[in-house]
Amino acid sequence: MITSITTAAEPVAVFSGTPQSGTDPLHIQDGVILITAPAVIDTPGRYLLTNDLVNSTAGTAIQITASDVILDGGGHTLSGSDNDNTGGIFCSNDTVVLTNITISNLTLSHWDLGITLDTVSESLLTGVNARENRVPELGSGQGFAIADCINITIENCTSIDNSIGFALGYSTGCRLLNCTARENDRMYGVSLIGCQNTVMRDCLMEENMYNLQVSLQYSQDIDTSNTVDGKPVFYLSGVKDMQIGPADNPGTVFCVDCSNITVEGISISRCGMGIGFIRTDLSSIKDCSVDRSEWGIGLIGAYDTGITNTTISSCHYGVNIDAGSENTTLLGSTVEENDVGVFVTGFSSGNIIRDNHAMRNRENGIWLGKGDENSIVSENQIYENQGSGIYIEDNTGVIIKNNTLEGNSMSGIGAFGATGPILLNNTIKNSNYGVFLYETTATEVSGNTIAENGNAGIQIHSTNDSLFYNNLFNNTVNVHIDQEGAPSTWNITKSPGPNIVSGPYIGGNYWADPDGTGWSQTHPDRGDGFCNASFVFDANNTDYLPLHLTTSSSNVGVFRDGVFYRKDATDIVYGLSTDTPVIGDWNGDGMSEVGVFRGGVFYRNGATDIVYGLSTDTPVVGDWNGDHISEVGVYRGGVFYRNGATDIVYGLSTDTPVIGDWNGDHISDVGVYRDGVFYRNGADAIVYGLSTDTPVIGDWNGDGMSDVGVWRNSLGSVFYRKDATDIVYGLSTDTPVIGKWT
Secondary structure, X not given: OOOOOOOOOOOOEEEOOOOOOOOOXXXXXXXXXXXXXXXXXXXXEEEEEOOOEOOOOOOEEEEEOOXXXXXXXXXXXXXXXXXXXXXEEEEOOOOOOEEOEEEEEEEEEOOOEEEXXXXXXXXXXXXXXXXXXXXXXXXXXXXXXXEOOEEEEEEOOEEEOOOEEEEEEOOEOOEEEOOEEEOOOOOEEEEEEOOEOOEEEOOEEEOOOEEEEEEOOOOOEEOOOOEEOOEEEEEEEOOEEEEEOOOXXXXXXXXXXXXXXXXXXXXXXXXXXXXXXXXXXXXXXXXXXXXXXXXXXXXXXXXXXXXXXOEEEXXXXXXXXXXXXXXXXXXXXXXXXXXXXXXXXXXXXXXXXXXXEEEOOOOOOEEEOOOOEOOEEEOOEEEOOOXXXXXEEOOEOOEEEOOEEEOOOOEEEEEEOOXXXXXXXXXXXXOOEEEXXXXXXXXXXXXXXXXXXXXXXEEEEOOEOOEEXXXXXXXXXXXXXXXXXXXXXXXXXXXXXXXXXXXXXXXXXXXXXXXXXXXXXXXXXXXXXXXXXXXXXXXXXXXXXXXXXXXXXXXXXXXXXXXXXXXXXXXXXXXXXXXEEEEEOOOOOOOOEEEEEEOOEEEEOOOOOEEOOOOOXXXXXXXXXXXXXXXXXXXXXXXXXXXXXXXXXXXXXXXEEEEEOOOOOOOOEEEEEEOOEEEEOOOXXXXXXXXXXXXXEEOOOOOOOOEEEEEEOOOOOEEEEOOOOOEEOOOOOOXXXXXXXX
């Protein structure tokens, strides 16, 4: 029930159908009562409005508190003053349900609510126009407000430039016929909240912020005669085995109690829900794009839904999985610049979110909310979200693995009140907190690279029964415990590896600091890949088996006529004399293997070929995600294109690209060589060599960080290595290569 309309600020005439004793008689013409606004109609009858209102300060222009009223607006306009809690026409009675009211032929503008029917039944609005009903400083305002009503017909009406055009709430059996909602740019053109059995025919919705919203109840009768931005509304109920594609050109798609529906290859904008599956099963969304909608894709009680290769952008929720939806798979899709990228809530479970990009969302990239159980979030690229990259809240058994999370403002992964989450093999960089745990229970964190985070690698608040092992930490503050819970466990018993830094055994964690003073960097190997002393944080937290980094140093080599000549290692015949050599660790064994780049294809010795880039590109190789396996990329026009990772704009088109691990976090960074200077992304520039030299990058001292060098062939073939001895190797006509051969 709407009760916010104020009393009038101007004198109000009360029309009661019969004259009161001692007053002038009513103005009656041919059985029609003539009225002037502001007015209150509290008696049945036929009424004709005889005046306009301009900039009225009245709380309500016309208030109707009686049933069996016919009001003809006579083509007049009732205009308010854009004040809060005001209304053009307000139909309601606190004690009874009003019925059989007809209002026609008038325009309402500059009120908070243009025309309101509150707890009214069996009534008609026809030829009513609502324009510019909004309160500018509040952003509120509705053209038509229909609340708790039954069987209201709205026909041949327009609602233009309000905050909401037609707002129907918790009403049954209403009909919108041949109506227009246009340029209602604060919220909705037509909004049906909690309504049932609404009939819509021949309605036009265009250029609204969200053209059509249906929520909470979905038993509606809306056919394709209705359009949003010139495209038909597809509102399906109980349909099976149907495909919707580009030829159908839908403006929005709702599937209610449907099965085996495929929505493919369509683009949707500016809807309350771009594509909605409600209590629908075994259905899919493929190769679609949705933007500027409240919910890009909404799943309400849906089962076994597949969403693949779809882009959702500039929405409030990119993908909303709600109300007990189960077994949703979101695969190979992009959610970017939404408020929330992916939101799972309402006790939805068993969802798989894999191989997606969640970028630059204004809150969380992926949010697994209350009641979510046993969902898996894996292999996603999650960048530059203003909240957490992944946020999990009050759920159970969630697995987060093999994701790359970088540059998320609040945290890479945040968890609140979660039970049993597993964080496995993720790369988490450049957030305020790498991992933020608040009141979690039985959390397992292993195999993650957590580096370059501003406030702390891991923030712990009141957690219980947590286990952290085989992670690589490289932050100025690696762990911050700000409130006591039960002590955490920081290692498992010594087990066969390899571990995260390629050592022989798994136990605790690798503790580094960007300035080289981390525990694992300053304490020697006891002989089995662990430091010679336990790492004690406080009285309740100790890593008894901190890892030590055991690395070999890089060595030099050359490529000549299809042969890799490797210093102190056997030669390898591979490729053609015209190929460009590439070196990488293709299998994660810590050793370098050879390969060549030819015509946009990386041919890798002992591994499958990869087609990537153009024949004119410069090939680059690096470990983009910290999994200890080299990935490929190319450099073109000042951009590093990295297979499986985001592109990086760095350098000039005339520079020579270089790749190295500048900070020891086991993730490759980019750089360029120009006129004797190594410009390194995220690290200081280094002046070394001559402008005519060929740059080379290697770990000359085995400390796990890349060092610079140059190859100079003016007087033979010499490798000049910064802070290491020079090496003469090869011929002046060779191509230099660097790798860990042994």
